[in-house]
């Protein structure tokens with residue numbers, strides 16, 4: 513029995529930790545087959561503790577506050593938020609900083625559990641632009657950070673973290689407080705009834721079950737802000753990091769923007785490919801995402817470990833929306849311009865002659881973003897095992 517056993521969960525999800533807390537990802541091929549928008553059933557889940565239980569009849573009265581260095585502290589209910597503020601819908605990809613950690617754990621055990629490459633999902637989030645709320649509260653001089661706190665009580669206090677205030681005030685960054693996902697109320701695992709959504713940054717900043725925004729002069733001093741979501745120097749071992757808070761309190765090692773990443777979904781790692789038959793080509797395909805709203809500008813494949821590269825075709829969300837129309841995608845209107853789906857992942861594919869695949873032993877993929885941030889060849893190992901983004905490799909098993 514788990515404290516969360518009141519929640520129905522999709523049997524296809526792969527459970528990554530013990531009975532509790534609940535952390536899951538979908539099989540990579542299932543995630544890919546969902547397309548640009550991930551259904552709530554297969555959306556990855558990263559919980560640090562038990563899911564706060566909120567009865568439907570109590571949702572309109574869910575209270576949250578904006579306090580700290582503000583001229584006008586605000587206490588609002590979800591009802592107020594819906595009635596008094598403009599609602600927006602944005603397509604946003606969330607990614608756990610631990611996505612692809614399994615590859616790091618194989619090299620050397622990190623402190624984190626083994627995410628495959630499906631710790632990423634995309635949804636249409638509906639809610640209020642964070643900057644609109646903050647402007648009402650009027651941050652005082654010296655205010656520099658927005659600290660957020662959830663309702664999940666954990667061994668080291670409530671889950672919390674912070675982002676910079678000037679980011680939160682910038683409407684182009686799309687930060688929001690969301691209550692709906694793909695047109696329906698947030699599911700309990702994803703923050704029902706209210707969560708922050710911080711596009712382009714690691715999922716750990718998007719605080720679920722949101723109760724408090726505290727405007728401060730310094731970054732959050734929450735335990736989870738300090739001891740989670742950091743990439744310490746690769747020289748710091750688990751033992752050294754455990755005994756030395758100096759590594760943790762250094763805000764330089766906190767991670768915000770996602771790193772450029774791409775993954776092959778088809779073929780699967782070690783999949784046995786049938787390369788005989790009438791088809792001249794095999795279609796290799798997968799996903800890619802950039803950090804900080806930077807668009808992916810190229811995805812490249814190599815069959816000879818990086819000596820030569822081939823350019824893949826990229827399928828952007830905006831092209832797909834244009835084909836299908838936003839209504840079909842979400843049952844409602846989208847507020848972001850198509851070109852602003854830069855906070856979403858994209859899909860890529862490349863047809864490779866089967867005769868050439870038959871000769872290859874593995875396929876590597878790498879992506880580059882508009883600032884020419886390209887995935888590195890080598891892994892950067894760190895004690896928490898985060899932001900793993902070297903060239904993604906699948907090996908090909910030959911039939912017979």
Ligand code: MTE
Nearest residue numbers: 556557558560608662671702715716719720
């Ligand atoms: N917010 C709260 N209150 N508690 C949490 O455990 N986990 C964070 C973030 N927000 C967390 C949280 C992490 S590490 C990630 S990656 C995302 O939520 C995951 O969001 P999801 O479960 O909706 O995919």
